[in-house]
Amino acid sequence: MQRIKRPEGGAARLDPLNWGMPLMKTALPRRLLSYVLFAALASRLFSSDTLETERLRITLGEGGALNVLDKAAGVHWTQPALPVQISNVRTSATDLTFNLNEIMTVRVIPAGERIDVEISGPEDTKIEGLEYPAGFTRSEAIAGQNLVLPHCAGFSIPFAMNKRADLVRVPGYYTTDIGQGGLTMPWISTTDGTAGCLMLIGTPYDSRMKVWTDSAGYQYAVSWHDTKGRLGYARQVSYRFTAKGGAVALCKVYREEAKASGLLVTLREKSKSIPGIERFLGALSFWLVDWPDADLIEKIKAAGVDRALVSYHVTGPVPPGVVNRYGHNTTYEAMDQQFIAQLHALGYLAGRYDYYRTIYPPSDDGRGSNGWIMRFVGYPEQLAHDENGRIRPGFQGGNQRRDVANSTAIRGNRCSKCQYELAQIYIPLDVDRTGYDARLLDAVCAVNWQECYNPAHPVTREEDMQWRRKQLRVAMDNGQVTGTEHIASWAVPHAVYAEAPTTFVRFAGYRESFNGQSFTPPESFSTVVLDERIRFPLWQLVFHDAVVITNRWTFTANRYTDEKIWHKEDLINLLHGQMPTFMLDAANFVANAGHFVRTAQTVGEWNAKIGYEELTDFRWLNPDGSMQEAVYASGESVVVNFGRDVQTLPDGLRVPAGGFAFRSVPR
Numbered sequence: 001m002q003r004i005k006r007p008e009g010g011a012a013r014l015d016p017l018n019w020g021m022p023l024m025k026t027a028l029p030r031r032l033l034s035y036v037l038f039a040a041l042a043s044r045l046f047s048s049d050t051l052e053t054e055r056l057r058i059t060l061g062e063g064g065a066l067n068v069l070d071k072a073a074g075v076h077w078t079q080p081a082l083p084v085q086i087s088n089v090r091t092s093a094t095d096l097t098f099n100l101n102e103i104m105t106v107r108v109i110p111a112g113e114r115i116d117v118e119i120s121g122p123e124d125t126k127i128e129g130l131e132y133p134a135g136f137t138r139s140e141a142i143a144g145q146n147l148v149l150p151h152c153a154g155f156s157i158p159f160a161m162n163k164r165a166d167l168v169r170v171p172g173y174y175t176t177d178i179g180q181g182g183l184t185m186p187w188i189s190t191t192d193g194t195a196g197c198l199m200l201i202g203t204p205y206d207s208r209m210k211v212w213t214d215s216a217g218y219q220y221a222v223s224w225h226d227t228k229g230r231l232g233y234a235r236q237v238s239y240r241f242t243a244k245g246g247a248v249a250l251c252k253v254y255r256e257e258a259k260a261s262g263l264l265v266t267l268r269e270k271s272k273s274i275p276g277i278e279r280f281l282g283a284l285s286f287w288l289v290d291w292p293d294a295d296l297i298e299k300i301k302a303a304g305v306d307r308a309l310v311s312y313h314v315t316g317p318v319p320p321g322v323v324n325r326y327g328h329n330t331t332y333e334a335m336d337q338q339f340i341a342q343l344h345a346l347g348y349l350a351g352r353y354d355y356y357r358t359i360y361p362p363s364d365d366g367r368g369s370n371g372w373i374m375r376f377v378g379y380p381e382q383l384a385h386d387e388n389g390r391i392r393p394g395f396q397g398g399n400q401r402r403d404v405a406n407s408t409a410i411r412g413n414r415c416s417k418c419q420y421e422l423a424q425i426y427i428p429l430d431v432d433r434t435g436y437d438a439r440l441l442d443a444v445c446a447v448n449w450q451e452c453y454n455p456a457h458p459v460t461r462e463e464d465m466q467w468r469r470k471q472l473r474v475a476m477d478n479g480q481v482t483g484t485e486h487i488a489s490w491a492v493p494h495a496v497y498a499e500a501p502t503t504f505v506r507f508a509g510y511r512e513s514f515n516g517q518s519f520t521p522p523e524s525f526s527t528v529v530l531d532e533r534i535r536f537p538l539w540q541l542v543f544h545d546a547v548v549i550t551n552r553w554t555f556t557a558n559r560y561t562d563e564k565i566w567h568k569e570d571l572i573n574l575l576h577g578q579m580p581t582f583m584l585d586a587a588n589f590v591a592n593a594g595h596f597v598r599t600a601q602t603v604g605e606w607n608a609k610i611g612y613e614e615l616t617d618f619r620w621l622n623p624d625g626s627m628q629e630a631v632y633a634s635g636e637s638v639v640v641n642f643g644r645d646v647q648t649l650p651d652g653l654r655v656p657a658g659g660f661a662f663r664s665v666p667r
């Protein structure tokens with residue numbers, strides 16, 4: 001059998017010299033003794049633990065770890081041993097099978113450059129908390145490996161940075177296939193810059209991904225949830241080995257997967273039924289906090305902002321006597337048909353915020369806070385229940401009142417099935433009434449999966465995903481440029497844009513302040529979120545031509561106290577093909593008009609040009625990453641120079657310090 005290389009420093013590290021066997025300390029060299037003892041032990045435990053195909057040689061090690069030689073790349077990959085029991089190992093011509101924790105069965109099935117792993121067992125088995133299997137890293141402790149992490153818009157983090165203080169929040173759990181705190185795509189990868197291995201969860205909705213550090217870098221594994229208290233169905237994980245191309249190749253492997261499963265619906269296809277997309281690509285997204293004022297809009301246009309999505313989150317003074325048709329004031333329903341016609345005359349799009357998740361109890365004293373109708377209907381019948389029949393606590397209030405014995409007094413979460421039903425009733429009428437072009441459906445891709453045990457509308461996590469998808473689809477079917485808070489792969493067919501993936505709340509903090517006033521972002525925003533050496537446009541390499549991503553609405557560059565951070569964000573937006581979003585009032589626009597226009601005429605115009613295109617390549621042009629390039633399907637590219645000196649490329653392209661340049665590269 002093949003020698004199994006142990007991960008350094010892992011809890012399950014097998015070192016016979018640390019087994020409490022002092023008599024074994026002979027004159028044999030320590031390393032040789034370790035090897036002899038380990039090989040003897042391993043051969044006793046596993047009689048037929050190796051499976052070989054034309055491309056891969058797979059060996060099962062202790063702790064269920066798979067060790068793989070990718071013969072095409074000439075690279076050994078290994079997994080950390082995990083605290084699981086392996087028994088009854090057997091191989092056939094096509095698979096390697098063993099028992100996991102006695103009751104479950106694991107099948108390892110290689111095919112070409114992939115290995116599929118299936119975990120099955122009696123349906124009533126408990127799998128909650130099981131952490132298996134792990135991801136692969138290169139077995140040699142090479143310094144050049146990166147953790148390719150599709151958290152928010154994407155990171156590629158060198159293993160050598162695993163002790164960096166501002167990256168302390170990289171380790172932890174990531175809910176699979178959900179934005180905000182999780183993974184926007186159901187995979188994590190490792191690459192050495194050339195070869196790579198992608199770990200894709202085929203059954204993502206009842207899972208999280210755990211990332212941790214070890215002495216050599218990062219490790220990761222799948223952590224499973226029960227579905228309604230049990231295993232329920234076979235769980236699937238798939239590994240894809242790539243011989244070259246680094247993180248870009250890994251993204252393209254997943255893009256093909258997304259295409260094959262119908263997730264890759266492009267903006268071009270969506271634009272056939274959503275005419276607003278044509279004006280949306282290249283737009284700045286404005287959240288205005290003043291009452292709608294045509295003078296301000298005309299001022300923005302006259303200054304030189306050609307394309308804009310205009311939405312209102314009114315926190316400023318409301319004209320006396322103004323109420324909406326439900327008798328409350330009008331945070332989100334401030335625009336009427338006449339005002340939207342004025343926006344259209346300027347070539348701007350009219351958008352609005354919408355939200356179906358939290359319901360307030362009738363007794364709630366916050367009822368008048370923003371007059372949002374969806375917060376006051378359906379209580380308690382539309383509420384999601386937990387496994388004990390209790391109301392699942394909702395945003396704003398559930399947290400404060402979790403200890404209230406009378407659970408009907410808490411603000412709870414509306415079940416996603418009921419959210420969909422309500423959206424079906426509300427959205428078509430609202431679009432007809434006003435002529436909106438766009439709609440941001442809050443929370444849909446940002447909050448964790450939610451099982452519902454309410455007997456009137458039981459929902460599993462996978463069904464939760466299906467109902468959320470249908471909610472988005474209502475807006476799409478009504479011709480809306482449909483946005484969500486955050487993003488995830490399953491939402492791609494039913495969304496045009498996603499707000500927040502480029503803010504990385506896990507590192508920048510959760511911030512709610514709806515006005516045009518300045519604030520100082522936390523230091524980690526600049527050192528992590530805007531660090532070009534670890535940011536990598538994973539989402540865009542897969543889905544740039546399908547869903548536009550942007551900042552969180554309250555965390556916008558026009559409000560940073562230091563304008564240099566805005567400038568850095570412009571460069572990242574240009575390089576990564578991201579839409580700029582701004583929250584502002586009239587005073588903020590006047591104070592920053594020059595920079596708004598500059599952003600529109602650089603980032604905006606570039607996004608208008610490449611908005612429908614696939615991002616085909618992304619690369620560093622020098623070793624320290626201060627020069628980077630993004631290349632689109634047409635061959636059009638943008639080169640950004642993050643450094644302090646002007647740079648000239650071999651083809652003569654001159655890129656100013658802290659600046660950018662465009663070129664066409666041969667396809």
Ligand SMILES: [Zn+2]
Nearest residue numbers: 415452457458
């Ligand atoms: Zn329900």
